[in-house]
Amino acid sequence: AQSVTQLGSHVSVSEGALVLLRCNYSSSVPPYLFWYVQYPNQGLQLLLKYTSAATLVKGINGFEAEFKKSETSFHLTKPSAHMSDAAEYFCAVQGGYNKLIFGAGTRLAVHP
């Protein structure tokens, strides 16, 4: 069965600091992996996805993630946090017919 684990339910960074949100996956087949973001009172929005092309994936709003098979990881990073990045971030692996299997989410707080 496929699954993802997000380490850290809450992450707090200063504005301008590096953002690192961790995600590890489990999959018996080469996975398709996603990061979604949820801003307050909004739906889930796709940040980026890995579909077995380049291992370093660039997404919207300056975020990127690197697929590391040896570590079964797909961590999300952003070099410099902005106040507007405060949101909940979900890592997901695809199973079945576009069925997404989500992690528990990481709430990112950005303080001045």
Add this chain to the structure above:
Amino acid sequence: EPEVTQTPSHQVTQMGQEVILRCVPISNHLYFYWYRQILGQKVEFLVSFYNNEISEKSEIFDDQFSVERPDGSNFTLKIRSTKLEDSAMYFCASSVLGVRGGGEKLFFGSGTQLSVL
């Protein structure tokens, strides 16, 4: 960017009552989904729907749940007799295609918060 629209944003119902959650997927999309998120827990897949049939459903999606595309634009989730544990945020999503393992982007609505009293 086109949006998936969900109504209502909040719904309160009494235990045992039927509730229908409504969604308008993006117009050229062919695959539709419902997910839910119980407070403090993971977003969970409920069901996927294509060509007026359920493609896949989770073990959560029991006989109390049903989905329907009653016309060319709406996609609904019905809970026949609500339980307290059905209280959750319900997200509708749609995608252009549903290729198995195709890595396709899902577009999510902003959710309906269902509270069962």
